[in-house]
Amino acid sequence: MHIHILGICGTFMGGVAALAREAGHRVTGCDAGVYPPMSDQLRALGIDLIEGFGADQLALKPDIFVVGNVVSRARQADGGPKFPLMEAILDAGAAYTSGPQWLAEHVLQGRHVLAVAGTHGKTTTTSMLAWILERAGRAPGFLVGGVPLDFGVSARLGSTDAAVGSVGSPFVIEADEYDTAFFDKRSKFVHYRPRTAILNNLEFDHADIFDDLAAIERQFHHLVRTVPGQGRVVVNATEESLQRVLAQGCWSELARFGAGGEWQASGPHDAFDVLRRGERVGRVEWALSGLHNQMNGLAAIVAAEHVGVAPAAAADALGSFRNVRRRMELRGSVERAPGTITVYDDFAHHPTAIRTTLDGLRQKLDAAGRKPDRILAVFEPRSNTMKLGTMAAQLPWSLEAADLSFCHSGGLDWDAAAALAPMGDRARVADAIEPLVAQVAAAARAGDHIVCMSNGGFGGVHEKLISALRARE
Known part of the structure; x- marks a missing residue:
């Protein structure tokens, strides 16, 4: 079977693609801004990736199109379809299904x-x-x-x-x-x-x-x-x-x-x-x-x-479980007398997850007798829910275990500074990655634990922050 996956670089749809390829199917796929790490994993499996959702992909004539939930009937500002391939599939009466449905019928049964x-x-x-x-x-x-x-x-x-x-x-x-x-x-x-x-x-x-x-x-x-x-x-x-x-x-x-x-x-x-x-x-x-x-x-x-x-x-x-990438994953450390600044990456993006992540680190530090060590929380409200500002009022609560918090507010339609105002000078806001990194690097000192939290790539903030910290040694 040849399946063509729309939205293949998402974590779930990329997983479906990997399973289909392992099962012996021919797999191709497309996405907007074909991006790693999933793009690298899929190419390593021999899966051809196409940039964009052009209607010309209908000519691939797969046995079925598998449609990710990133795809919609949305229109562009000029009135044209945001996903021309999906419109072509519907017009042609071609076979299509969802990722979960394909998985249920071909893998889980x-x-x-x-x-x-x-x-x-x-x-x-x-x-x-x-x-x-x-x-x-x-x-x-x-x-x-x-x-x-x-x-x-x-x-x-x-x-x-x-x-x-x-x-x-x-x-x-x-x-x-x-x-x-x-x-x-x-x-x-x-x-x-x-x-x-x-x-x-x-x-x-x-x-x-x-x-x-x-x-x-x-x-x-x-x-x-x-x-x-x-x-x-x-x-x-x-x-x-x-x-x-x-x-x-x-x-x-x-x-x-x-x-x-x-x-x-x-x-x-x-x-x-x-x-x-x-x-x-x-x-x-x-x-x-x-x-x-x-x-x-x-x-x-x-x-x-x-x-x-x-x-x-x-x-x-x-006892031998090693956790998951982006779950308090150590990304690097910078020596600064008389101690070390440590940088972590974590997927937390919901207020409860942010609080839980920071509380867990605080308990670990306290149990190790490192109570003086500070926690610096660096985060971006990136999920659909957080972008809407629905949970903005919960942010001060979620960040209570952090000594300092730094918010990337770029792209938000709500006032992050106002939401974090109850935290006083313990919270700072920047609307771009570069000034955010500069804020954190200027505030960091020996013994600090910097936790970067986002459900996206966060603009490569981890590497930029480590470089900025080393430049200030």
Whole structure:
């Protein structure tokens, strides 16, 4: 089969492309501003990439066009279509489908799907679960919205031979609640039909497509409806929003984790016992920090147990888990007497994720006796929700653990300086990368930990900042 993917450089669609290529299909694709790292990964797989969405690509005559949710029926200022190829596909009556639908029909069918849903921690928890199954010898397939350091790729088919009960080999997938395509406004995850579903947490997000939290809760309940009676729903017992989801109906085994659930963690975040109904069944000792990672790990252990991996073995596997790129990833350090300035990259972009990331680092520093060390938060409100300013008022709360905060305000329609005003001189704003870097470099001193947070490339701020710091030595 020849498939041509529209929007191929997105993390999800790039993963679909990699899986299709591994399965032996001919894969081509297009995107606007074909960009790394996905473009590099796809070209390494022998996938031809085309710049733009020109109607002339209809001449490729693939068996089917697979359409990413970046594509719409939007019009340019001159009245012409923003995506001429999509218009040509519709006019020609050519076959097309969405990425999630193609994945469900050609990869997930007949396999034991383990889906990880939630506002936060999807990528990390999916990677943890895939690593646990890998260490248990299950050779899982997976599709992750990032690059797990333990695998080096965002997607793979895995074994299709090793049976798990009577429902096929395991496939672990990051289950996103964002919509599927312009022609299918259901959340992506309703296509995956999991037998094991993790509901990690649930907050309001994606203000560009959801009116309120209740609208997202309805989508999560649509996911719950698809889990079979012999399946398992692994749910965070501390989240009221998820309890409302379950109150709408649940027809599968429930496994609750966290305070109030039968699965709990006991001990500090970097070394804790796993308890099931009060009985110790495993112990995790790892380099990760923060309550969020402890909860992510607990969820992964509970999900893995549903496919036969003993909690003790799962906990042991997490001891060697190396996390995901762009999750507190060390990007460099600069020596400055009498200590070191350290620069990290993190994907956090929702206020809760920002707060959780910074709190985790603060707890780690305090536990190591490095309480005097400062945290400098450098961030850009880049997601669709943050660009709308819907959560601007939460930013001072999200940045409480930082000693200084620096916001890139370029492209925003709301006043970032006004939103951060409650922080006083602890917050600074710049409308371009260069003055932002200059601000941070001027403020940094020995022992500082600089955390750069964005769900995009952030204009190469990490390298520019490291260069600027070295120039000031």
